[in-house]
Amino acid sequence: MIRFLSRRAATMVVTLLLISALIFFIIKLPPGDFLSNQIAELRSQGDASAAAKADFLIKQYGLDRPGWEQYFVWLGVMPGPNGYSGLLQGDWGWSFEYDRPVKEVVGEALWLTLLLNLATVIFVHVVAIPIAIYSARRQYSVGDYIVTLLGYFGLAMPSFLFALILLYYTNRWFGISIGGLYDSRYAGEPWTLAKIGSLGQHLIVPTLVIGLAGTAAMIRRMRANLLDELGKQYYVTAKAKGLPPTKALLKYPFRMALNPFVADIGNLLPHLVSGSVLVSLVMSLPTVGPILLGALKSQDQFLAGFILMFVAVLTVAGMLVSDLLLAWLDPRIRLGQR
Structure with missing residues (x-):
């Protein structure tokens, strides 16, 4: 039974790693992201200060990095910008739409x-x-x-x-x-x-x-x-x-x-x-x-x-x-x- 549980635990870890990669890159497939779309909209309205703030958030959360690097930062195996530690270390990230940590958005739900x-x-x-x-x-x-x-x-x-x-x-x-x-x-x-x-x-x-x-x-x-x-x-x-x-x-x-x-x-x-x-x-x-x-x-x-x-x-x-x-x-x- 212990050997079976060990094998299943190893399989579960590999499965979750593959699923996490699929989830991340499928979400990234459509062009842009929340902040990029927000920057484009703010710039079209002439709101330069708000666009500068969104541009700062992109750099703060490493969204200007290559996709593979963003994935490892999100997963938590690579140090992120400004102390962001990733999923494996209990940091679920920041919700740009709600402008709050993900933990607070989904906590009670x-x-x-x-x-x-x-x-x-x-x-x-x-x-x-x-x-x-x-x-x-x-x-x-x-x-x-x-x-x-x-x-x-x-x-x-x-x-x-x-x-x-x-x-x-x-x-x-x-x-x-x-x-x-x-x-x-x-x-x-x-x-x-x-x-x-x-x-x-x-x-x-x-x-x-x-x-x-x-x-x-x-x-x-x-x-x-x-x-x-x-x-x-x-x-x-x-x-x-x-x-x-x-x-x-x-x-x-x-x-x-x-x-x-x-x-x-x-x-x-x-x-x-x-x-x-x-x-x-x-x-x-x-x-x-x-x-x-x-x-x-x-x-x-x-x-x-x-x-x-x-x-x-x-x-x-x-x-x-x-x-x-x-x-x-x-x-x-x-x-x-x-």
């Missing part, structure tokens, strides 16, 4: 995004797995048809449209706003029990909206996997030997049917971050999705680069977790051993 994603993952699994088991055990029953219909609805309904419908009707029927992750009166306030309680109440609707499509897809896939496993000989033999049906189902077919979902954990976390951007915009959620969209549009390279690296770390860490869970769940899987 980062952990709120993780909290929302964790709540969505728990919701998807807690709701989908029991429904899928019920649907598989009662194939072609009335309940199975109802679950199938709801599954098609969840897959067909765009998340942002569902969010708009909920926003409109909750305000029309109940006179309340479900936007945001806490009441507007708590914006900018320190965290108290009242603010945490407001967060818990406002977390329900975004979790439902973002998790709807994932829940519907998981129900359909889990049902299909279980039906395939329930028709195999080992399950029929287990029941014939007197094992109770529920115990036989949970001990054998259910564990085998879980394998694809455990393997998808690494893809699920970044998908929730990238797939919830429109929902975050519609519901005014203070997550990193809208910040990333704005940073990419304005070519704010330090801000966009850090958020994309954050998603990459989520992906690689999720892959490691899924591998470990698969090894624990399925005894047929051996970690590189014969």
Whole structure:
């Protein structure tokens, strides 16, 4: 196990290095950057003093250096100008659009995004797995048809449209706003029990909206996997030997049917971050999705680069977790051993 973890850690480091290079140079592909575009705009307006300040920032953050040198400075393996130390040393850079350090821009949004994603993952699994088991055990029953219909609805309904419908009707029927992750009166306030309680109440609707499509897809896939496993000989033999049906189902077919979902954990976390951007915009959620969209549009390279690296770390860490869970769940899987 230690040797396996060591190999995976080395692979994760190499993977993240390659991803960081791709992220940096893809962001740099379009001509110019935030400051260069700002300088051109200010000079066209005749504002020489502001243009001189932006020109100073370009030199201060080394944006006038060659691309490969800028990458190593951003990564933190080469000393940067004016004490800038790079990602590996905990310096996430400066957001030119917000005129603040990246840490301050994404600070609260980062952990709120993780909290929302964790709540969505728990919701998807807690709701989908029991429904899928019920649907598989009662194939072609009335309940199975109802679950199938709801599954098609969840897959067909765009998340942002569902969010708009909920926003409109909750305000029309109940006179309340479900936007945001806490009441507007708590914006900018320190965290108290009242603010945490407001967060818990406002977390329900975004979790439902973002998790709807994932829940519907998981129900359909889990049902299909279980039906395939329930028709195999080992399950029929287990029941014939007197094992109770529920115990036989949970001990054998259910564990085998879980394998694809455990393997998808690494893809699920970044998908929730990238797939919830429109929902975050519609519901005014203070997550990193809208910040990333704005940073990419304005070519704010330090801000966009850090958020994309954050998603990459989520992906690689999720892959490691899924591998470990698969090894624990399925005894047929051996970690590189014969």
